[in-house]
Amino acid sequence: MKINQILLNFLIWRIKHLKTHNFTMILSAIIGGLAGLAAVILKETVHAIQHYLLRGNHVDINTYLIYFYPMIGIFITVIITRYYWKEKLGHGVTDILFAISQKSGIIMRGKMYSRMITSAITIGFGGSAGLEAPIVVTGSAIGSNVARLMHLDYKNRTILIGCGAAGAIAGIFNSPVTGVIFSSEVILAGLGFASFIPLLIAAVCGSLVSLMLLGDDVLFSFVLKDPFIASDTPYYILLGILCGLISVYFTRMMYHIDAKITKIKNYAIRGLIGGLLLAMIIFLFPPIYGEGYDTIKLLLEGKEAAMSFQSFFALDYSNPLVFILFFVGIIFLKPIASALTIESGGSGGIFAPSLFLGGVVGFFFAFSFNHISPTEISLSNFTLVGMCGVMSGVLHAPLTAIFLIAEITGGYTLFVPLMLVSAIAFSTISYFEKYSIYTKRLIERGEYIPHDKDKQLLSGMKLKKVIEKDLISVRPDQKLYDLVEVVRKSKRNLFPVVSENGTLAGIITLDDIRDIMFEEASRNEITISSIMSDPPAFISSKDSMQSVMNTFEITGAWNLPVIDDGKYIGFVSKSRIFNTYRTKLKKDRAE
Numbered sequence: 001m002k003i004n005q006i007l008l009n010f011l012i013w014r015i016k017h018l019k020t021h022n023f024t025m026i027l028s029a030i031i032g033g034l035a036g037l038a039a040v041i042l043k044e045t046v047h048a049i050q051h052y053l054l055r056g057n058h059v060d061i062n063t064y065l066i067y068f069y070p071m072i073g074i075f076i077t078v079i080i081t082r083y084y085w086k087e088k089l090g091h092g093v094t095d096i097l098f099a100i101s102q103k104s105g106i107i108m109r110g111k112m113y114s115r116m117i118t119s120a121i122t123i124g125f126g127g128s129a130g131l132e133a134p135i136v137v138t139g140s141a142i143g144s145n146v147a148r149l150m151h152l153d154y155k156n157r158t159i160l161i162g163c164g165a166a167g168a169i170a171g172i173f174n175s176p177v178t179g180v181i182f183s184s185e186v187i188l189a190g191l192g193f194a195s196f197i198p199l200l201i202a203a204v205c206g207s208l209v210s211l212m213l214l215g216d217d218v219l220f221s222f223v224l225k226d227p228f229i230a231s232d233t234p235y236y237i238l239l240g241i242l243c244g245l246i247s248v249y250f251t252r253m254m255y256h257i258d259a260k261i262t263k264i265k266n267y268a269i270r271g272l273i274g275g276l277l278l279a280m281i282i283f284l285f286p287p288i289y290g291e292g293y294d295t296i297k298l299l300l301e302g303k304e305a306a307m308s309f310q311s312f313f314a315l316d317y318s319n320p321l322v323f324i325l326f327f328v329g330i331i332f333l334k335p336i337a338s339a340l341t342i343e344s345g346g347s348g349g350i351f352a353p354s355l356f357l358g359g360v361v362g363f364f365f366a367f368s369f370n371h372i373s374p375t376e377i378s379l380s381n382f383t384l385v386g387m388c389g390v391m392s393g394v395l396h397a398p399l400t401a402i403f404l405i406a407e408i409t410g411g412y413t414l415f416v417p418l419m420l421v422s423a424i425a426f427s428t429i430s431y432f433e434k435y436s437i438y439t440k441r442l443i444e445r446g447e448y449i450p451h452d453k454d455k456q457l458l459s460g461m462k463l464k465k466v467i468e469k470d471l472i473s474v475r476p477d478q479k480l481y482d483l484v485e486v487v488r489k490s491k492r493n494l495f496p497v498v499s500e501n502g503t504l505a506g507i508i509t510l511d512d513i514r515d516i517m518f519e520e521a522s523r524n525e526i527t528i529s530s531i532m533s534d535p536p537a538f539i540s541s542k543d544s545m546q547s548v549m550n551t552f553e554i555t556g557a558w559n560l561p562v563i564d565d566g567k568y569i570g571f572v573s574k575s576r577i578f579n580t581y582r583t584k585l586k587k588d589r590a591e
Contacts, residue, residue: 111141232381250354299359537560
């Protein structure tokens with residue numbers, strides 16, 4: 001009680017002395033720092049679990065337990081989330097976008113820690129997924145709940161969600177620019193310039209926390225050794241097309257695995273089956289184990305032979321053809337492994353898998369080219385640019401991909417090929433898949449509308465808040481005389497006819513009775529049921545605003561009754577929606 005009073009006094013003081021805009025700036029720094037701290041904690045926890053399980057040594061083929069670690073991690077995660085927390089995991093970024101679009105930016109408090117715990121278990125035990133999405137969910141949940149605690153409106157709550165995401169990405173990669181770009185491009189798409197400065201502050205604070213606690217021990221970094229050669233441009237163009245096609249394969253395989261494995265209704269059995277299939281893949285191709293950043297580092301350092309010594313196959317990797325086939329296997333199985341990890345009940349994201357896959361594709365491209373051509377191209381450069389290409393395609397976030405690789409390499413030497421490959425990969429996947437893996441299903445269900453200001457404003461409006469319940473109703477068995485008495489009292493020209501059990505029997509408008517309401521003989525003889533008419537359509541209070549507007553457009557009506565579970569609730573008028581829309585538009589422009 002005392003804490004609530006202190007908070008109330010603070011909020012009153014804040015309203016009197018501090019503008020909301022400035023207060024949001026201060027909160028963005030706090031949220032960015034907390035998100036950065038969460039990123040550090042999650043990263044160190046995962047590394048501690050991995051080190052404990054692997055005892056800090058390379059695991060050879062005789063240590064079979066390593067292949068079952070991911071299954072154990074997925075199973076533990078399923079038990080915790082499904083049977084203890086009663087929570088559905090899914091794709092974390094998708095959940096954030098849904099919360100912004102359909103839940104007024106309200107994210108459950110539990111997500112400030114739940115995704116950290118479950119992803120630490122899943123990925124620490126070797127699940128083939130990434131830490132980035134879970135930590136973005138954590139940061140976004142921190143932003144949402146701090147905003148709610150401070151009684152901020154939807155617009156500022158959404159900005160602080162983006163600040164949490166920016167701080168999380170900046171903290172985990174020590175890449176503040178990437179954090180800002182990711183949040184602007186993926187989380188807050190179309191929100192506008194108002195959010196840019198808070199995102200900058202949050203990203204800087206997240207990065208500073210990471211630097212202070214970990215120094216240069218970031219999740220992934222590399223110092224460029226080879227320069228960009230302009231004559232390699234045709235090869236980068238080909239790499240861009242290949243990355244785009246691989247992105248299509250990655251995206252569609254995720255949906256395919258999800259459709260197949262979700263047919264198993266028992267969550268525990270689903271987790272076990274997914275884990276066993278994942279164990280088989282890792283048994284054949286050990287580099288698929290875990291996030292994959294260690295494998296990428298080996299490729300960049302020219303130690304590619306070290307990544308294959310654990311393989312089940314006793315093959316001669318000095319033979320270039322065998323090595324190429326080994327890479328082809330990894331390329332085609334990594335998306336399946338990631339899909340199995342996430343869709344069978346594990347906690348993780350596709351950020352790291354897309355980077356891993358892109359790195360392998362880039363290395364595979366350069367390695368193959370160098371063995372069939374008299375000229376030679378840089379293995380490390382093409383590995384890095386490949387990472388950018390696949391990430392750009394899978395996430396539909398070309399700018400995020402460009403700046404991430406630029407920042408983790410500590411310079412802009414590869415900026416031209418990064419831009420080129422990112423643009424080509426994004427254009428290629430856009431031809432086959434219009435929307436990203438984060439937004440596709442939300443858009444198909446009408447739960448998210450990107451880059452359309454009108455539809456975004458409509459989506460932010462809640463139907464329950466515009467339902468009109470002040471219309472005076474009449475019963476079907478009443479006479480016209482009773483309706484005339486109602487007309488005298490009412491300021492409306494629409495009258496719902498409601499049965500005693502609460503169902504809507506019909507509607508009557510003033511135009512329906514204008515010619516007979518003054519005939520005294522008729523008023524005592526005509527029953528309401530004989531003059532009422534059916535409404536043009538029904539809507540539910542659970543319908544989206546976009547769906548309601550479509551119904552208005554199809555029927556040409558100006559008023560529609562709201563029916564929930566067969567019971568009459570009220571009416572929604574098009575004019576009321578337009579007035580609410582104008583109010584929101586003015587407020588949005590003012591902010």
